Amino acid sequence: xxxxxxxxxxxxxxxxxxxxxxxxxxxxxxxxxxxxxxxxxxxxxxxxxxxxxxxxxxxxxxxxxxxxxxxxxxxxxxxxxxxxxxxxxxxxxxxxxxxxxxxxxxxxxxxxxxxxxxxxxxxxxxxxxxxxxxxxxxxxxxxxxxxxxxxxxxxxxxxxxxxxxxxxxxxxxxxxxxxxxxxxxxxxxxxxxxxxxxxxxxxxxxxxxxxxxxxxxxxxxxxxxxxxxxxxxxxxxxxxxxxxxxxxxxxxxxxxxxxxxxxxxxxxxxxxxxxxxxxxxxxxxxxxxxxxxxxxxxxxxxxxxxxxxxxxxxxxxxxxxxxxxxxxxxxxxxxxxxxxxxxxxxxxxxxxxxxxxxxxxxxxxxxxxxxxxxxxxxxxxxxxxxxxxxxxxxxxxxxxxxxxxxxxxxxxxxxxxxxxxxxxxxxxxxxxxxxxxxxxxxxxxxxxxxxxxxxxxxxxxxxxxxxxxxxxxxxxxxxxxxxxxxxxxxxxxxxxxxx
Numbered sequence: 001x002x003x004x005x006x007x008x009x010x011x012x013x014x015x016x017x018x019x020x021x022x023x024x025x026x027x028x029x030x031x032x033x034x035x036x037x038x039x040x041x042x043x044x045x046x047x048x049x050x051x052x053x054x055x056x057x058x059x060x061x062x063x064x065x066x067x068x069x070x071x072x073x074x075x076x077x078x079x080x081x082x083x084x085x086x087x088x089x090x091x092x093x094x095x096x097x098x099x100x101x102x103x104x105x106x107x108x109x110x111x112x113x114x115x116x117x118x119x120x121x122x123x124x125x126x127x128x129x130x131x132x133x134x135x136x137x138x139x140x141x142x143x144x145x146x147x148x149x150x151x152x153x154x155x156x157x158x159x160x161x162x163x164x165x166x167x168x169x170x171x172x173x174x175x176x177x178x179x180x181x182x183x184x185x186x187x188x189x190x191x192x193x194x195x196x197x198x199x200x201x202x203x204x205x206x207x208x209x210x211x212x213x214x215x216x217x218x219x220x221x222x223x224x225x226x227x228x229x230x231x232x233x234x235x236x237x238x239x240x241x242x243x244x245x246x247x248x249x250x251x252x253x254x255x256x257x258x259x260x261x262x263x264x265x266x267x268x269x270x271x272x273x274x275x276x277x278x279x280x281x282x283x284x285x286x287x288x289x290x291x292x293x294x295x296x297x298x299x300x301x302x303x304x305x306x307x308x309x310x311x312x313x314x315x316x317x318x319x320x321x322x323x324x325x326x327x328x329x330x331x332x333x334x335x336x337x338x339x340x341x342x343x344x345x346x347x348x349x350x351x352x353x354x355x356x357x358x359x360x361x362x363x364x365x366x367x368x369x370x371x372x373x374x375x376x377x378x379x380x381x382x383x384x385x386x387x388x389x390x391x392x393x394x395x396x397x398x399x400x401x402x403x404x405x406x407x408x409x410x411x412x413x414x415x416x417x418x419x420x421x422x423x424x425x426x427x428x429x430x431x432x433x434x435x436x437x438x439x440x441x442x443x444x445x446x447x448x449x450x451x452x453x454x455x456x457x458x459x460x461x462x463x464x465x466x467x468x469x470x471x472x473x474x475x476x477x478x479x480x481x482x483x484x485x486x487x488x489x490x491x492x493x494x495x496x497x498x499x
Contacts, residue, residue: 006437041105050161085155106140163236211303238435268293281296336376342493398421
């Protein structure tokens with residue numbers, strides 16, 4: 001039996017999945033690592049912590065299946081947290097900790113990028129300058145830590161650093177490079193114009209590779225340390241959202257992903273590199289060659305429901321909290337929730353806006369509030385679906401993963417609010433499966449990623465929109481869209497009282 005390994009390098013832990021040719025998970029291992037918050041808004045990690053954790057997880061997988069089976073591992077690929085900055089010196093060593101995607105220190109640098117590039121920013125990079133992206137971090141280090149920046153000769157993203165340490169080769173795939181604000185997304189090359197505007201040499205950027213492209217083999221000493229064969233092929237891999245989409249089979253037009261974790265993502269496949277969303281949603285290269293995806297983000301998706309449970313039902317399970325929500329009609333008895341607990345990303349990049357319940361009256365019980373929270377999260381995600389359709393995209397099938405796919409009532413709610421067929425997965429493995437699929441395709445197991453998905457991605461129940469609920473939600477959604485503009489000034493005024 002042959003195997004591949006998909007490595008998902010997350011913010012809190014790395015997870016390694018061992019997958020056979022049937023798409024069955026034959027083993028998994030994970031290791032956590034610390035986060036460092038030296039100052040408010042800072043979020044950093046030590047790059048070598050990722051490497052050590054990854055090697056330990058690989059060693060655990062190999063030990064679990066034994067040397068005979070380990071010898072049949074053909075390929076490894078990666079999914080990685082996006083945007084994190086790893087600066088390397090001439091010897092290939094980090095000059096400081098990595099600055100992560102959720103670090104918010106770079107607001108001034110974002111404004112500098114906007115002033116410097118103007119309209120060229122969206123024309124080239126297809127994305128606005130946000131604190132999470134990589135270029136603002138580079139500019140911050142240059143301004144505030146000149147001694148460290150003086151040593152830096154190249155930058156990598158998190159998974160690319162781990163892969164470099166495993167193979168000795170430095171590369172970056174297009175789907176991750178698209179989140180740096182340095183890539184010409186449509187042309188699939190580092191932007192000479194952006195690099196020149198910020199006086200960065202072309203040598204500062206690593207060579208680009210396709211996500212399924214082989215970028216080396218495992219170094220002999222690491223093969224011996226982990227128990228994997230030295231012949232194992234190592235592939236570039238992709239950004240976590242791109243790999244999540246691959247792992248959910250989002251590989252053709254009309255297919256969209258709804259992922260509800262702490263944050264929420266709506267991601268829709270796109271063939272047209274010239275599709276223009278005017279920066280209102282992210283537009284990135286996919287992990288599938290010469291494909292793209294548009295993506296909107298809700299900052300507090302599953303977090304909103306977790307907050308509600310922690311605040312109002314801390315001793316109950318989620319099943320107990322949500323008991324009876326299916327008996328409440330769409331609209332939660334006239335109660336509306338906006339999930340802006342930590343600000344919002346799409347379509348309102350606003351760090352000051354805050355959540356609200358609208359329309360509370362004496363007839364409402366806890367079950368109405370619980371349903372309103374779920375509806376509000378889904379309305380926020382629907383903002384992205386609505387913009388996709390307004391731009392001419394077809395959104396008729398949505399694969400739902402994460403916490404929102406664990407509750408049948410919520411799945412039906414998604415179908416009704418999105419007005420699309422919603423499909424759950426039999427065995428959801430997220431970005432790690434997508435990484436394994438890139439390794440399987442790169443190893444020649446399948447003629448295409450689509451053929452791999454047909455084998456590996458298994459659909460479960462599907463939920464069709466109910467016409468009466470669809471109409472009710474259409475009216476409620478338009479009301480929901482008015483809440484942001486009506487309450488923004490009030491939220492700004494109230495910000496002075498938050499402590």
